Amino acid sequence: MAHEFDVIDTFFKPLSSVASADEIGIGDDGAVLSCQAGKQLVVVTDTLIEGVHFPVETSACDIAWKALAVNLSDLAAMGATPAFYSLALSLPSEKNNQAWLEMFAGGLKQLANLYNIPLIGGDTTRSDRLTITITAQGWVESGHAILRKGAKPGDLIYVSGVLGEGGLGLKAVQQHWDKASYASAIQQLNKPTPQVTLGYYLKGLATSAIDVSDGLLADLKHILSSSQVGAWVDVKSVPVSNCMQTYIQQSNDWSLPLIAGDDYELCFTIHPDNQITIHELAEELEISLTEIGQIVTGEGGIQLKNTPQGQTSLQSLGFAHF
């Protein structure tokens, strides 16, 4: 591979621009960052491996965007404002070239620029298989991070956007469906948009939140376990795209919006008194926020309402995630 230090200087150092003169980005043993009074640091880490977390044919630009996006999505779920990130890149020799690295750095830059966050360091190594680990960090007012443990019986369950798109995009890519017909789903798979702004505004409003990375029901289950409550979800109210509606009608497979991962929307709970505020927030941010169910007493279980064709058990969907 091109020498590690050349790769860093050429492609990654330009992404590193720290805020003040007494801070250090790339170029020393570590980065030095100033803290903000009254803030807590939120730290998240996610690894993407070629062929496991994204199809091998994904473009370098999209891989980089997604690697950062999935981390920013975790920050969003906690209501944190993204501050900086580090990158551990394990690079196979066939990707260690100007064109690939330029596109990869370009993908990072595209998303990082939206939030004005610098790359502050990391490590570049050789590997058989492309592996990207990003640790992203953000700030939240002390004691104000949105946690999974705050859901209370009676709270309403909401999700942002539409669900199942990432899973539909993966099917489209894997099964070589017509790309144009599934463009938005493939876009969602390869270049998801983290709900950072929504997360920021949910602080003090949501009683709990999580991002939908492993599938709605699996992720909701984490909220329920942490909060020691149960829930019901109205399957008919789970928001889906027109494309997904067509797919469900044709395939009779209605599981994707419930169990497919890679959506990176937020699932959150609110006290019923805040329903109007949530609708106003949706209008203000010009995003869709949909009520899909409610928290109930009793630990951990999810009851599905309005399941198609009289099916009620998750097992009948072939779903054994938990």
Added chain:
Amino acid sequence: MAHEFDVIDTFFKPLSSVASADEIGIGDDGAVLSCQAGKQLVVVTDTLIEGVHFPVETSACDIAWKALAVNLSDLAAMGATPAFYSLALSLPSEKNNQAWLEMFAGGLKQLANLYNIPLIGGDTTRSDRLTITITAQGWVESGHAILRKGAKPGDLIYVSGVLGEGGLGLKAVQQHWDKASYASAIQQLNKPTPQVTLGYYLKGLATSAIDVSDGLLADLKHILSSSQVGAWVDVKSVPVSNCMQTYIQQSNDWSLPLIAGDDYELCFTIHPDNQITIHELAEELEISLTEIGQIVTGEGGIQLKNTPQGQTSLQSLGFAHF
């Protein structure tokens, strides 16, 4: 593999114990950490890949120790006090078992307990090849991090401990030498001790510092480039073990202490006025600190003095690292 969440709950959550009630370790979308007034955050990231950064036969305990140690060594070089770390573990199926994971978690615990630092999160994924990325974070008084750029002409160059041991250990393992005779070198390769305490006390004393991970000359070169100075190094004064002396006599290869990596000692510079203080510090900490050369004007070059057999060029050592 055992389910990711089971692995986390069983092996890694016990390593996560944050300091105060309003902090979060493992178990949410991210960790939430409180900041300290007047402190800056130092962030370092290092990846270790099986077969690249450690021999395949290395024990799970030693792999974990080393993965954390190389990061703490970077924090030490900046004078930072370790605070917490996150772990991205890509695990092949043959290592996803109780015995391996228990030993791996045990190795992390052994070293983390020395500094009372919690594992605050991360990601566990499947992979063909064992890959470990740790991001470690520490605190340093604002503006007091030791940087690479502070070396001035006339400053004396010091190193801690003895050099080349990691490289000698690697040779011993790769060439199946008698393990008992090279025990301390193999120990240095597999289970290096980061110089955290030394780094802490060098703040305000060292004008620059770096850890010796890529070899003394390569790492010293980073100090020289950042500080825009040159240096001479007295080859005879570079501290080596008895074992290394024997190896050099037998092999006539005197390059290891200068160019072998994996030592994780500190190389630092001080103003000559602080020479006595450094000797007092060495006595107090009961470690060896050895003067090996001096910073001079002129950019980036290293002149070697007292090279054996009249050899003076790095190239004659087969060394083309820079």
